[in-house]
Amino acid sequence: MKVKNIRKYLTEEQITERVxxxxxxxxxxxxxxxxxxxxILKGSIFFTCELAKRITSPVEIDFMSVSSYGAGTSSSGxxxxxxDLDTTxxxxxxxxxxxxxxxxxxxxxxxxxxxxxxxxxLKLCTLLDKPDRRVCDVKVDYVGFEIPDEFVVGFGLxxxxxxxxxxxxxCVELEDEE
Numbered sequence: 001m002k003v004k005n006i007r008k009y010l011t012e013e014q015i016t017e018r019v020x021x022x023x024x025x026x027x028x029x030x031x032x033x034x035x036x037x038x039x040i041l042k043g044s045i046f047f048t049c050e051l052a053k054r055i056t057s058p059v060e061i062d063f064m065s066v067s068s069y070g071a072g073t074s075s076s077g078x079x080x081x082x083x084d085l086d087t088t089x090x091x092x093x094x095x096x097x098x099x100x101x102x103x104x105x106x107x108x109x110x111x112x113x114x115x116x117x118x119x120x121x122l123k124l125c126t127l128l129d130k131p132d133r134r135v136c137d138v139k140v141d142y143v144g145f146e147i148p149d150e151f152v153v154g155f156g157l158x159x160x161x162x163x164x165x166x167x168x169x170x171c172v173e174l175e176d177e178e
Contacts, residue, residue: 023054043099104136
């Protein structure tokens with residue numbers, strides 16, 4: 001796949017303002033209790049770091065690698081855990097932090113898995129939500145932006161591991177393959 005153009009969709013300033021507001025809401029909701037953030041690698045690392053800086057409650061961070069994509073632009077439907085948590089979440093206020101939710105397959109699987117580990121609470125936070133692509137019902141507690149069904153990169157989101165470092169979210173236009 002060759003990128004023809006990346007059209008800026010959300011600016012760095014828009015993202016910063018929204019993440020700040022989300023951090024404030026999460027801080028209010030947890031009322032000073034420790035929040036255990038689970039950063040879903042690799043895409044949500046930028047979002048998780050920015051969000052954590054804006055949460056005033058104590059924060060712990062752990063990482064999971066969960067995927068249903070591989071090297072394409074659409075979900076394969078097969079969910080795989082590549083890296084699990086380093087510590088137990090039993091009795092903790094868990095907030096799963098994701099970069100984007102579209103089909104919901106990965107998050108539906110992951111949330112079911114995490115519920116069996118007996119957290120005190122389990123919520124989901126995403127920077128981007130594509131509800132038009134949803135095939136699994138997933139309750140998202142905190143949404144940064146609802147976006148249309150376009151392929152996006154930047155601020156952690158990638159196309160074959162590239163473009164994560166863009167400070168904005170851009171819609172990708174691919175060249176026609178012949």
